[in-house]
Amino acid sequence: AIGLKKSLLIPFALIFVGCLLLISKFVPVNVHRVYNSRIGHFALNTEISAKRAKEKQYRLGRRIINFYCFESLESANSFLEKLWKRTLNCLTGSFGWAVLDIARRVKKQDFFIETEAVDREGYLDQSPPTLNFNNAELKTGEAFLHSIGLNKTSKFVCLNVRDDSFLAKTKPVGWHTNRDWSYHNYRDSDIKTYVAAAEALANMGYTVFRMGAIVKEPLVSTHPRVIDYATNGMRTEFLDIFLGAHCTFTISTGSGWDSVPTIFRRPLMFVN
Numbered sequence: 693a694i695g696l697k698k699s700l701l702i703p704f705a706l707i708f709v710g711c712l713l714l715i716s717k718f719v720p721v722n723v724h725r726v727y728n729s730r731i732g733h734f735a736l737n738t739e740i741s742a743k744r745a746k747e748k749q750y751r752l753g754r755r756i757i758n759f760y761c762f763e764s765l766e767s768a769n770s771f772l773e774k775l776w777k778r779t780l781n782c783l784t785g786s787f788g789w790a791v792l793d794i795a796r797r798v799k800k801q802d803f804f805i806e807t808e809a810v811d812r813e814g815y816l817d818q819s820p821p822t823l824n825f826n827n828a829e830l831k832t833g834e835a836f837l838h839s840i841g842l843n844k845t846s847k848f849v850c851l852n853v854r855d856d857s858f859l860a861k862t863k864p865v866g867w868h869t870n871r872d873w874s875y876h877n878y879r880d881s882d883i884k885t886y887v888a889a890a891e892a893l894a895n896m897g898y899t900v901f902r903m904g905a906i907v908k909e910p911l912v913s914t915h916p917r918v919i920d921y922a923t924n925g926m927r928t929e930f931l932d933i934f935l936g937a938h939c940t941f942t943i944s945t946g947s948g949w950d951s952v953p954t955i956f957r958r959p960l961m962f963v964n
Contacts, residue, residue, distance in 0.1 A: 698786045705790035709798065712759075716803060720756045723795040724805040726782070729764035731932075732948025734772055737807035739955040742780060742822045743815035745805075759783055761792035771930045772952075775823045809951070821956050825937070833934040840899075840919070847940045848899040851890055854947040855880045855908040881945045881964050883911050889943070890918045901935055903949055 712721045724741050727733035738760065749756045760776070762784045767773040776782055783791050795804045825833070834844050842848065883902070890900040894917035902911040904922030911920040921927055921935070936942065936952030941959040944950035953960060 698790060701787050701790045702794075705787060705794050708791055709794045712757075712795075713798065713800065713803070715757065716800070720752070720754070721803065722756060722758045722805045723791065723803060724758060724760045725792060725796070725807050726760045726762045726776070727764075727807065728762045728767040728773065730948055731768040731772065732951040733807075733809060734768050734776075734951075735948075735955045736809045736951035738776060738780075739822055740809070740811050740815060741805060741807040743819055744813070747813070747815070757781075759791070761788045761795065763789060763792055765789070768948075769929045769932060771933050775825075775933070779823055816954065816957065821937075823937075823955065825934070829930075829934070832930065833938065836931060836934070842899060844938075846899065847897060848901060848935070849893055850901050850903050850935055850939045850942040850953065851886060851911075852903045852942060852944040852947060852950050853881050853883050853886055854945045855883070879946055879964075883907070883909055886943075887911060887913050887918075891915045894918050898940065901939075903932070903935070905932070905949075 709723075712723065715721055722745060724738075724745070727737050741760070745756060745758045758781060760780045760782045762773075762782065765785060773784070777784070782788070796806075798804055837843060837846060837848075886902075890902070890911065891913055893900050894915045899917045899919065901919050901921040902923075905927065907922045910923045911918065913920075919926070921931075932949070933952055936949065936958065937956035939953060939958055941961060942950055942953040943961050943963060945964045946962055950960060
């Protein structure tokens with residue numbers, strides 16, 4: 693059914709891309725790929741691409757029409773999708789996929805824009821975040837903090853420790869391709885080896901949130917300011933973004949989620 697819907701939309705996508713090519717004779721048009729199926733690329737690639745587009749417009753001294761096409765029907769984080777759709781001209785769903793598939797085949801230079809997770813120009817250091825929370829969203833986040841005894845001035849740390857559970861469950865061997873994700877396993881760590889660090893930070897007055905959507909083991913601690921957010925039922929897609937955007941800093945072993953504090957310009961410490 694999904695394949696049929698995509699096929700039916702291809703003629704409309706062809707017409708849309710044709711119109712963009714016609715418009716591009718008068719005004720520059722860029723079609724950007726959005727890797728929305730993995731949160732790291734969804735956050736960081738899109739942020740860097742948006743900053744490049746803004747800098748390019750400033751450099752050329754003229755308006756550029758930008759469209760951001762989501763390559764997957766389902767995004768890795770629905771709230772992050774909401775923020776991008778509120779900020780950029782996004783094409784989603786089967787139509788977004790169809791436009792992307794056609795646009796990337798166009799030979800016209802500077803029409804289709806591939807994205808990457810490498811900030812070659814230093815935009816993350818030189819410019820503010822692209823995304824912002826509205827007042828209602830800030831109040832929702834502050835209400836969560838208040839519910840666990842914190843306020844908007846409280847200091848908290850996000851702890852992001854990679855293991856192989858997320859990819860093993862969400863994209864197992866045989867998903868889409870026969871890709872074996874075990875080549876990433878050198879990046880994995882044992883959460884038990886971070887308990888002492890979490891408790892040391894808690895003793896210094898920080899609240900520590902162990903992040904994660906699907907994890908192998910819980911973080912076991914009796915300290916009231918060490919919170920295993922990944923396994924205790926608190927986790928939501930909104931809080932995944934809110935906590936990363938407002939933490940005092942993040943400790944990470946290096947995985948997709950740490951792109952969230954990155955795009956909100958929060959300090960990171962990478963270990964292992």
